[in-house]
Amino acid sequence: xxxxxxxxxxxxMLFKIILSYVLIGFLFIxxxxxLVLKRVSSNMTEEIVExxxxxxxxxxxxxxxxxxxxxxxxxxxxxxxxxxAKALNGTSFSTNEIYDIxxxxxGFRNTNPLVSSIYVYxxxxxxxxxxxxxxxxxxDFYDKGMTDLLKVGDITRNGLFIPRTATLSFSKDSNKxxxxxxxxxxxxxxxxxxxxxxMVLNLDQKVLQSLILKGNDARLNKMMIINYQGHIIxxxxxxxxxxxxxxxILSTIVRSNNIRGExxxxxxxxxxxxSYVKSDNLGWNFVVFSEKNEMLGKVHTLQNFILALTLxxxxxxxxxSALFTRIIYIPISKLLIRIKATTETKEKASLNEYDLINKSxxxxxxxxxxLQTDFNQSVPARRQSLLRSVLNGIVNHNQEVKRAMEKLxxxxxxxxxxxxxxxxxxxxxxxxxxxxxxxxxxKFAIQNISQEIVGNTFKLxxxxxxxxxxxxxxNLGSDSDNVEAHTGVLRSLxxxxxxxxxxxxxxxxxxxxxxxxxxxEQLRDSRDSAYQTVLYRLIFGTNSILSFDDxxxxxxxxxxxxxxxxxxxxxxxxxxDMETLKEYTSEFFAEMMAFTYxxxxxxLIQLLIMTIRVAKSMSSFEQPDNSLEIHTCQQELLRLDxxxxxxxxxxxxCQMIVKLRDQEFKSKNSKTVAAMxxxxxENYLDYNLSVDRMSQFVGLSTNYMxxxxxxxxxxxxxxxxxxxxxxxxxxxxxxxxxxARKIGENVGFENTNYFYVLFKKHxxxxxxHYRREHKLETLLLE
Numbered sequence: 001x002x003x004x005x006x007x008x009x010x011x012x013m014l015f016k017i018i019l020s021y022v023l024i025g026f027l028f029i030x031x032x033x034x035l036v037l038k039r040v041s042s043n044m045t046e047e048i049v050e051x052x053x054x055x056x057x058x059x060x061x062x063x064x065x066x067x068x069x070x071x072x073x074x075x076x077x078x079x080x081x082x083x084x085a086k087a088l089n090g091t092s093f094s095t096n097e098i099y100d101i102x103x104x105x106x107g108f109r110n111t112n113p114l115v116s117s118i119y120v121y122x123x124x125x126x127x128x129x130x131x132x133x134x135x136x137x138x139x140d141f142y143d144k145g146m147t148d149l150l151k152v153g154d155i156t157r158n159g160l161f162i163p164r165t166a167t168l169s170f171s172k173d174s175n176k177x178x179x180x181x182x183x184x185x186x187x188x189x190x191x192x193x194x195x196x197x198x199m200v201l202n203l204d205q206k207v208l209q210s211l212i213l214k215g216n217d218a219r220l221n222k223m224m225i226i227n228y229q230g231h232i233i234x235x236x237x238x239x240x241x242x243x244x245x246x247x248x249i250l251s252t253i254v255r256s257n258n259i260r261g262e263x264x265x266x267x268x269x270x271x272x273x274x275s276y277v278k279s280d281n282l283g284w285n286f287v288v289f290s291e292k293n294e295m296l297g298k299v300h301t302l303q304n305f306i307l308a309l310t311l312x313x314x315x316x317x318x319x320x321s322a323l324f325t326r327i328i329y330i331p332i333s334k335l336l337i338r339i340k341a342t343t344e345t346k347e348k349a350s351l352n353e354y355d356l357i358n359k360s361x362x363x364x365x366x367x368x369x370x371l372q373t374d375f376n377q378s379v380p381a382r383r384q385s386l387l388r389s390v391l392n393g394i395v396n397h398n399q400e401v402k403r404a405m406e407k408l409x410x411x412x413x414x415x416x417x418x419x420x421x422x423x424x425x426x427x428x429x430x431x432x433x434x435x436x437x438x439x440x441x442x443k444f445a446i447q448n449i450s451q452e453i454v455g456n457t458f459k460l461x462x463x464x465x466x467x468x469x470x471x472x473x474x475n476l477g478s479d480s481d482n483v484e485a486h487t488g489v490l491r492s493l494x495x496x497x498x499x500x501x502x503x504x505x506x507x508x509x510x511x512x513x514x515x516x517x518x519x520x521e522q523l524r525d526s527r528d529s530a531y532q533t534v535l536y537r538l539i540f541g542t543n544s545i546l547s548f549d550d551x552x553x554x555x556x557x558x559x560x561x562x563x564x565x566x567x568x569x570x571x572x573x574x575x576x577d578m579e580t581l582k583e584y585t586s587e588f589f590a591e592m593m594a595f596t597y598x599x600x601x602x603x604l605i606q607l608l609i610m611t612i613r614v615a616k617s618m619s620s621f622e623q624p625d626n627s628l629e630i631h632t633c634q635q636e637l638l639r640l641d642x643x644x645x646x647x648x649x650x651x652x653x654c655q656m657i658v659k660l661r662d663q664e665f666k667s668k669n670s671k672t673v674a675a676m677x678x679x680x681x682e683n684y685l686d687y688n689l690s691v692d693r694m695s696q697f698v699g700l701s702t703n704y705m706x707x708x709x710x711x712x713x714x715x716x717x718x719x720x721x722x723x724x725x726x727x728x729x730x731x732x733x734x735x736x737x738x739x740a741r742k743i744g745e746n747v748g749f750e751n752t753n754y755f756y757v758l759f760k761k762h763x764x765x766x767x768x769h770y771r772r773e774h775k776l777e778t779l780l781l782e
Contacts, residue, residue: 078187087120105131119200163233181205222289383408414478417517419526425508425542427468428639508543615657673712687750733771740767
């Protein structure tokens with residue numbers, strides 16, 4: 001046990017991984033199986049119980065229809081058929097008459113499969129006719145039980161449908177008796193204490209049971225019929241109604257005052273769902289016994305399937321857990337073996353896996369911090385720190401700084417330098433795609449590519465000295481005669497650098513070359529000039545190599561802001577004429593090409609400020625839009641690299657301004673028209689409501705209001721007002737009984753004849769015709 005606990009402490013990470021997989025899998029599968037099992041079992045149980053209830057109702061309805069039809073049909077025969085009347089009331093019969101009567105009774109029996117036999121008792125003549133075509137005296141008739149029942153005289157106490165087991169004797173041999181289960185219906189005139197001439201209809205209980213259970217599963221459902229006195233009318237084959245539990249259930253049902261009901265009972269060790277319904281028409285109780293185990297067989301099968309599926313899923317989860325644990329833990333185990341072999345700690349023998357890894361990483365962090373400190377004090381780091389300070393003007397070029405530069409092998413007093421600035425094109429878009437770590441990796445890759453290409457051609461120091469730029473410091477040596485040659489070599493090297501960056505990193509860079517620094521004191525000036533030079537990608541485009549010496553040799557034109565072009569652009573913007581605006585904008589940006597970088601930026605910002613002012617004067621812009629704030633637009637403008645990009649951006653800005661202005665105008669127009677519509681709905685009863693009055697209400701000229709309403713509603717003002725009044729008139733015609741002329745006056749038509757004409761023109765019928773037609777429809781719907 002102690003060894004097991006020791007292994008558990010040392011391998012607690014392994015055990016936690018295994019336990020987490022097992023617990024999560026078991027919890028998920030258990031919850032899923034429970035929910036599915038509960039849901040499916042509940043639905044299927046409800047469906048089966050509902051099926052049983054439906055079967056019982058169907059059986060009851062079938063029996064009710066069959067027996068009511070049978071009773072009524074033969075009742076009509078009893079009252080109206082001449083042969084039955086002759087058999088009931090005749091005093092003497094010829095052979096032909098006897099044959100005809102028995103034949104008719106046989107035919108009547110064959111018309112209904114429920115009917116087993118028909119008797120006609122004639123006590124005056126002392127004979128019995130029957131559907132078996134046998135003629136007999138009453139005393140010798142083969143159904144003694146019915147004969148004795150009729151002699152009693154009062155048969156009302158037995159009910160309308162009399163269940164009985166008839167003993168039939170077709171010969172004088174007492175051993176040759178036939179028993180038959182009947183439900184008998186007796187048609188007679190009741191006089192207590194006296195036997196009456198009667199017609200007896202015997203229904204076969206087995207046929208009745210078969211017909212009313214037809215289409216239902218007799219294996220699952222057993223039907224029993226009992227009358228209100230508790231006598232069994234019909235019972236299923238093989239069912240023991242004499243059982244004490246069955247008798248108790250039947251007694252409960254007979255005493256119950258409920259028309260229908262259900263109960264769960266145990267009969268002879270089996271669980272049953274007992275459903276019953278009482279029939280006032282028949283005087284019977286229909287009882288269905290449904291064995292629950294048989295009913296729920298499908299549910300139990302499904303439950304067993306889901307449980308088996310759950311076990312299979314748990315087994316698969318266990319195998320998957322073992323596999324993933326192996327995949328995850330083996331690398332950790334190998335790492336732990338390496339840590340134990342390389343980590344120097346006295347506690348490693350007693351530490352568990354997590355603590356051992358934590359301890360090892362703590363030791364590694366300490367070593368990394370020590371290494372970082374040593375690195376910061378190393379020569380390359382100190383060299384970059386010193387150069388960054390010199391290029392940014394943080395330190396003065398005193399003798400101490402010069403000695404430090406010589407000591408760090410940056411250069412000696414007679415060396416010449418060239419500072420170049422490499423700027424990443426489209427850096428704003430790149431920074432939105434990647435995080436700071438990725439951007440640092442890109443810069444590191446650029447430095448490696450540059451170092452690899454420059455190689456031993458020049459002594460090169462690379463300093464990350466800007467958000468989107470890198471500074472290159474080239475030491476050209478002390479040979480002042482080869483400066484121009486060195487500059488040509490630099491251009492060739494930078495072309496290779498650009499090509500490799502574009503190929504491997506899928507980005508472009510622009511490079512600005514500063515003037516030659518003949519001494520260390522001029523390094524900062526060379527760097528500032530290089531930075532100013534690289535900004536001229538605004539004019540020359542991205543992926544360029546620009547030299548400060550080339551730029552200062554180009555004569556720039558004297559600055560003159562193109563006021564006329566600005567006015568033309570603003571006029572086109574106000575008019576919403578984008579084609580003209582694009583032409584003047586292209587001319588404006590072409591004018592900028594001849595100016596210096598600072599002048600270009602100053603001019604573009606001036607144009608931008610004027611554009612925003614004009615935009616806000618064009619419309620109130622009720623919904624504030626941050627994209628039209630000057631500082632936001634200025635930031636977006638200055639993020640762009642070239643004049644071409646700025647021109648595209650500016651045109652898009654103007655298009656957005658025109659679109660916002662149009663949307664606001666459209667919204668204002670819609671609100672104005674909506675106000676006019678509301679005003680008409682409130683004042684349409686006024687005879688004097690006119691277009692001039694409505695134009696004064698909304699504060700617009702009459703003609704402009706007419707055009708605006710027509711554009712928004714596709715109807716003129718007068719057409720809409722007329723339609724509004726007619727709609728109200730149609731409503732009043734249906735819901736009131738006022739005369740049509742009065743309704744016309746009530747909805748704003750001063751001339752009632754004009755109202756009739758307009759109504760007929762727009763609706764297609766007169767007001768009176770419309771009222772008659774729609775009131776009739778309302779009555780039919782009600």
